[in-house]
Amino acid sequence: MNAPSVSPNSSIADMQDRRLLMDRSVPGHHAVALPEPDVPVSDLPDADLLRDVGDLQLPEVDQLEVIRYFTLLSRLNFSIDTNFYPLGSCTMKYNPKLNDQMASLGGFANIHPLQDDVAVQGALEVMHELQKWLGEATGLPAVSLAPLAGAQGEYAGLLIARAALEARGESHRNVALIPDSAHGTNPASAAMAGLDVVVVKTDEFGNVDVEDLREKADDKTCVFMLTIPSTLGLFEPNIIEINQIIHDAGGLVYADGANLNALLGLVKLGDVGVDICHSNLHKTFSTPHGGGGPGAGPVMVTRRLASFLPDPVVVQARSSDAGPRGYRYRLYRPIESIGKINGFHGSFSILVRAYTYMQSLGGDGLRSVSENAVINANYIQAQLRDRFDLAVDRICMHETVLSGKRQADRGVPALNIAKRLLDYGIHAPTMYFPLIVPEALMVEPTETESKETLDRFISVMQAIDDEISSEPETVLNAPHSLPVSRLDEATAARRPVLRWQPDGD
Ligand SMILES: *Cc1c(COP(=O)(O)O)cnc(C)c1O
Helix, strand or coil, rough: CCCCCCCCCCCCHHCHHHHHHCHHCCCCCCCCCCCCCCCCCCCCCHHHHHHHHCCCCCCCCCCCHHHHHHHHHHHHCCCCCCCCEEECCCCCCCCHHHHHHHHHCHHHHHHCCCCHHHHHHHHHHHHHHHHHHHHHHHCCCCEEECEHHHHHHHHHHHHHHHHHHHCCCCCCCCCCEECCCCCCCHHHHHHHHEEEEEEECCCCCCCEEHHHHHHHHHCEEEEEEEECCCCCCCCCCHHHHHHHHHHHHHCEEEEEEECCHHCCCCHHHHHHHEEEECCCCCCCCCCCCCCCCCCCCCCCCCCHHHCCCCEEEEEEECCCCCCCCCEEEEECCCCCCCCCCCCCCCHHHHHHHHHHCCCCHHHHHHHHHHHHHHHHHHHHHHHHCCCCCCCCCCCCCCCCEEECCCHHHHHCCHHHHHHHHHHHECCCEECCCCCCCCCCEEEEECCCCCCCHHHHHHHHHHHHHHHHHHCCHHHCCCCCCCCCCCCHHHHHHHHCCCCCCCEEE
8 A cells, every 4th residue: 555645734635535436445345334134145246147245356445445446536636616617619607506406406406307207297397488488588489408518409399490491392401510619519410410511710809700601502502500609609780680690591600608697688599590500508507517418509589480399388278187286297299290319308407407406596587697797807808918819809698709919928838827726726718719719728617616716827827927938837837736747638538547457467
């Protein structure tokens, strides 16, 4: 056992026992005590089917050791519950614990997707209410909660566009027009939906280049995919004109509304001519996410397109055999549905979290979410603009895209600024995205951070900028204080070590 050397001056981190679970194993230790059997003991099945216990390398550890080990793992990571996490485009906001409490209520947590409608009326009512709230928030009243992620919402939305045009006898329309600033999932979803991608330029103000769009919108256009706010964190001021151009050309407008955090109660996408959108419940509507955890990407459309929604949507009918409220909820397959896009009805527990979040804030609360998210991002932008270049010099929405060009000219690229932030206990912003901004640092503070936290972030960014002049090596070799420093990301992705192996294997 290699105990870490501890001196009176060691930090709490030095004192942590970092050994792997296997290395904590002591023969005979165990975490549970099984009671004496109260049923007749019978022989094991065919012994040939059993592995030799000696071959199984399992840790023998007591309960306290297990708790300490997994608590340690959780503390080696950055999380919103421990650190400021301004990861642009991801909306890493505080997720009220109430949402988790509601999702774990037995009536929600212990139901099965194959249960009969009658037995799960409460769950269906929550889904129906959530459909209404999302329809109201986006101005696109027909909603399916089925998609399991933002990208799946996009994919569903594009299949809806294709199906709607095909129903009009225009299946030859096979082009998705996508701005060069779009989120990377947009062209990927378009390709999966069988569309050809044609890129539309961004103008010097960070807007869609309207003249370029006008030239490219034609009788091949199936759909235009607009990320709103754009990945530059900007509102698209020409949105009505743009949508008109697409509609005049006979196409449909898809809005990537993954980041509704800037728009709630301020702009309804349906009001400005959008036909289809999705939203990421696991960003705006507060579900812990990251690392590929569960998400939900409902798709919202105009009434005209409702019949193409993925299966299922929840519908409500007056019914004499229904409960006290006289309604009966059921799952319904829209008549021209693009079909099922996954096994069941969506990420149900994420839907409960989103509904809880909306209910606890109410309409006015949701509007103040967006107002505060926008103010927080602009505060950071205004305080840092003398030190860092801005991708576009304009009032931003819920995130600001800085450029580390001036710092790169002094020999320290944006990557190292991101790494150095970790030493100060701040998660790095989104890096090198959008691709059209050199040395991009995309900062999204969210509305849940206090002015004190924003001020600390600003001071840290200024301190790093000073370090780049006075001691660039410190920044170039960061981070200095984390359990691991510079990871070999390529090898980690190509030859991941996913489980413990005995020495020498
Ligand atoms: C996060 C995001 C997506 C993708 O969402 P996933 O749930 O990760 O699939 C799409 N578009 C934008 C603008 C996003 O920020």
